[in-house]
Amino acid sequence: MSTDQFALSSDLVNELLRGMRLRGVEYRRIQTGPTFGLGFAARPGHAWFHFLAVGNAVLRMDDGTPYALSAGNAVFISHGAAHQLLSHMDVPVQDIDLLDREPLGDTVSAVDTGTNAGPTPTAIVFSGCMEFELGSIHGLGKLMPGLMLIDAGGQRYPGLVPILTTMEREVSAARVGFAGILARLADVVAAMVVRGWVECACGNASGLVAALRDPRLAGALLALHQQPGRDWTVGQLAEQCNTSRSVFADRFQMTIGMTPLRYVTEVRMRLASQWLTLERLPIEEVAQRLGYTSQAAFSRAFKRITGKTPGLSRKSRQVAVS
Structure with missing residues (x-):
């Protein structure tokens, strides 16, 4: 791995650990x-x-x-x-x-x-x-x-x-x-x-772990984790890796096990859950941070991924802690 690729992987790991x-x-x-x-x-x-x-x-x-x-x-x-x-x-x-x-x-x-x-x-x-x-x-x-x-x-x-x-x-x-x-x-x-x-975890890497060390995917992962509220397209993510849309989409699906846009949505909803339950941000503010034009659109996406509405997710967290 070249020096530039190693630095990119390091930046990505740093970005991911910030949310832990x-x-x-x-x-x-x-x-x-x-x-x-x-x-x-x-x-x-x-x-x-x-x-x-x-x-x-x-x-x-x-x-x-x-x-x-x-x-x-x-x-x-x-x-x-x-x-x-x-x-x-x-x-x-x-x-x-x-x-x-x-x-x-x-x-x-x-x-x-x-x-x-x-x-x-x-x-x-x-x-x-x-x-x-x-x-x-x-x-x-x-x-x-x-x-x-x-x-x-x-x-x-x-x-x-x-x-x-x-x-x-x-x-x-x-x-x-x-x-x-x-x-x-x-x-x-x-x-x-x-x-x-x-x-x-080198020899048996799979899924996201393999993607973290794959320069053909790491650039897109870093970009979308840094800007989860951007209205990403598959083509724009592919540009982050200097590869074609079709090659990027196929490799992403094969490595991580889901489409790039599905992954973007899951990242957004994981962040939303953290912001709602741990940081107690208003639902409207979370929706705006993640690029949704309306609270209703955000709530539909949140329920589709997590199985709960944003309000119910926050209440469930309060009950678990009390």
Whole structure:
């Protein structure tokens, strides 16, 4: 890949990650004795993040597959699947939600698994459960593996060790404002995990991941994500890639699995959902931002893609949060 193509791909990844949001974050600082078994229930629409700051543990996924973890390792469970953190494979398991906790802030609590911890805990885990909102790249989330094991010192995640270390330091010190700092650091960690996966998922790339690295498509993707409210035509998108309309349309359909204009509409509606539910923008303003000449036209498109009206989508989000 040439320097120009690499820069274009980098710009595109930057543009996509700008729309990523974490919301409804719940953190736990968990310390254990030599024997522990912690169960985490399935949370569809959420992501689990665990950072093992001290000690060793076994991660066992819902299908029974075990993974050995040591201090400095982290895991990102992007689809919220059920799993367990264990000292040994045959230890009894306790539901993490049933254990006593001590509030450390609005979104952070401390959990001690028992009196056998002694003066020095055997293991310390920083754990987070979050709603993982990818905004306009919602389709990317569907392609992400359910489990990503993070070797913070590896080449895929350069610079992650200082961030994870800072997170643990903030939890331990509990200084003023530490909960807000943790939320921002977690956002950075999630972005770095997603970026590392996009950059390194080379051999089996498919769909949007392949398109991000395809110079024949990346130019159009960058343009439409930067200007989602423009009245795009297939010909105009093809011009962004310096290719013919027919060649672009065929390659886009083959790589991403939908027509270019269908993709444009889905990007708009994902952004609309985020703006309506997270940023609380008026429906009329969202419609104008996305290039619709009337609120009615926008509402029809939104319902066609999401299955709900804009107003109902906002109300559903309010009920889920309350």
